[in-house]
Amino acid sequence: MYEWLFYIFAGLMLVSGFMVVANPFTRSPVASAMFLVVAIVSMAGLFVMLNAFFLAAVQVIVYAGAVVVMFLFVIMLLNPVERSRRRGWILGVVSALLAPAALVLLLLKAFYALDGGDIAETPVLEGGARELGELLFSAYVLPFEVVSVLLLAAIVGVVVLNKRETE
Amino acid sequence: MTELLMCLILFLPLLSAVLITLVLKRAAGTCGKLAIAAAVASFGFGVLVFAFESQWHGGVLLSVPWIELPGLSVGFGFLVDHLSVLMLLVVGAVGSAIHIYSYEYMRGDAGFSRYFAGLGLFMFSMYGIVVSGNLIQLFIFWELVGLSSYVLIGFWYERGAAADAAKKALITNRIGDFGFLVGILMLWGLTGTVDYDGIKNALSENPGVLGGLSTLTGLLIFCGAVGKSAQFPLHVWLPDAMEGPTPVSALIHAATMVAAGVYMLCRLSFVFLATPAWPEALSWLSAVTAPLVIAWVGGVTALLAALIATQQDDIKRILAYSTLSQLGYMVMAVGMIAPIAAMYHLTMHAFFKALLFMGAGSVIHAIAREQDIWKMGGLRKRMPLTFLVFLAATLALCGVPPFSGFYSKDEILLVAYGQSPGLFVLGMFVAFLTAFYMFRLIMVVFYGKARSAVVDKAHEGSITMTWPMVFLAVLSVVGGLIGVKHYLGAELAHGSVGESQWYLAVFAPFVHAPFIALIGLAAVVLGYISARTMYLGAASDPFPAGRALLARVLRRKLYVDEVYDRLNAVTQEAAAVFADWFDRWIIAGVCVRGAHGTTELTGRMLRLMQSGSLRAYSFWFGFGLVIVILISKSL
């Protein structure tokens, strides 16, 4: 059962991930955004299978609920049209594949040699809001505060970037 | 008390030099008097040190630690023993006499006070050499002496020849001093100390402590003496140094500074007692030992200088070559490990050669700075006192008993007779030449007829010029009888030297080595006779008739200067061509343009990657990541 669920979520995630970057049917960014939602939700499923319940929730809320919505807003706002494809596209894609393919091959080779043991035999570690919260407000309180500053900086940055010049 | 006296001796001349330079420069008369007072006071204190011998027992007094490093400890102190006290007295006596003499001789010169400041600096440096107890202190004062010599040779710096001579002296000395410094470093490196005593102890404990470098070290130390004491082949600066004022020539370039090389060799004579050895690669030179080289360099210098002196016309140059020749004798004596004989001759030579120069100066002063002997003549009548002292000094130099030079020269020839027949014959021939050129000088300058109008009006200088000459004349006459040798003997002898009465001392050489004394005397008489027959009453030099080639070669000082000029031109040209090539191709080409070119090329290549395409950047990012992983895996 666990295995089946893993393969379903992983497969779904990889396929939709592929659809995000290289949808063979359409180049529309809206489609990409939609497949991104699917990928993210599948990943949340994987998180659940790893007992990271809090993160799974955060993943869905932040990504599907906020990030993708933001993407959609921008797409709506700008309505960008992808220009016509350039010549030599096939060659370009093949050469562009080189770096990611090499990286993935390298990583796969390394991971195949790994023996992490069966998940069923490793002790369960609950990643609920309580456990994470305790850690966040004890050992990681300084990074936590720093992140708050980062968010503030992001807010200010966004406002400054998009403020219209008043005449 | 001795410490205080030594301090005063050393620093009084410096004090006077500093005061003159900084405060009294305008008041010329005061400067002269101050400098004379300082010099005479130093000499007086020297006499006190000598008189109260019971106050000191030899060794370094008041040694102040100066440089303290791991493996190097240099003190600044006063080495007081018979050798240094004798040298103090010589420098003090001749120096004081010259100071007083200069007061008249330099009167009216624009640089009067500068002159006395220079003399003060020189006296300070010379005393410093004498009292140094270690090689570093010695080398510092050694260089200071060179500096003051430079200042005084170039005293009339507005004259091109004087300025050139000063430069020549300084540069030639640099060559010797470089070798000397390397020698000092080698001694330090091999024995671990720069103190005379330390090195001496190290050598007496183990004569082989210098190992394969012992001969080389000895020769490098000797290099210093070759430069400072103007031995062949670095002798060229001394005749040119006669461009300086005559009293300077008398003090620095006849009596004291040039003798510093000999003094240093006597001081360090223990170095030449080390087991002679060469490095492995040079073992085919094993027959050559440092003392042998030193003795022969001295001998050759003595011979060549004496030969050249026979055909010089400038009165000071004749005396300069004579100085060279006598220095050659002393170095020869050192080379035969006879430091007593060397120091003995040094002392006597200081007296009579300073006197000769002062006599020459007196003549030059009287006839409006004319130095060509063929424009003088008949001065015997006009300047009887000068003639007398000059004659006394000449007899001393030639070695006529009972004048001082006879005893010291006899000593050296005695050693040579015992050690090396070749050097003995050479020494005898030089003695003959010495008598020949000195009596040639006397015949031409003091006998015959006046050859120019100015000579007829010549007259003796004032009392400040004559009395110092008389003082030195007395020393020149009796110097051989006052026991200098015995005084030194206690310090340097490798055997004991018996005491003797002065009246016995007069005939001593005839008693214990009559053969040598008589041959020496015969050489002198032969030289006198040939000079007399050739030059008495001659209007011009009869020597070149029939011997034109020889005369010309001697007149041109064996063409040594010309050879050096040519060599310099060739080496400089080669060095310049190389430097030009190096600058053009290595510095400008490889270094400057290379650095610029590499940077630009790299920049241009990297610029190709800056396509501005985000996608290309991400591609390279991924690619770089792969490479990083590969590298970190392989590590």
Added chain:
Amino acid sequence: MIGLEQYLIVSAVMFGLGLLGLVIRRNVLVMLMSLELMLNAANLALVSFSRFNGDLDGQVFVFFTITVAAAEVAVGLALVIAFFRKRHSAGVDELKSMRL
């Protein structure tokens, strides 16, 4: 049997997909989404390490990553909008004015 290596392999493939998207797509918005994919791949690896090591630190780290990613997307999208106002395009090939 599911172990650490399966999760890591999925994560590596996901990362490769993200990189691929970054390289081949010209649309800035899609490139930003690809970035999100790469970040998520890293998150997955972190969470699985956390799970298999029995240590919650990895999950805390993911929490921070998500925060940073959200901030990054916000700023990135703001930049896209600003850029679009100037050039009327979301094509990344237009972004070459800094090139020499």
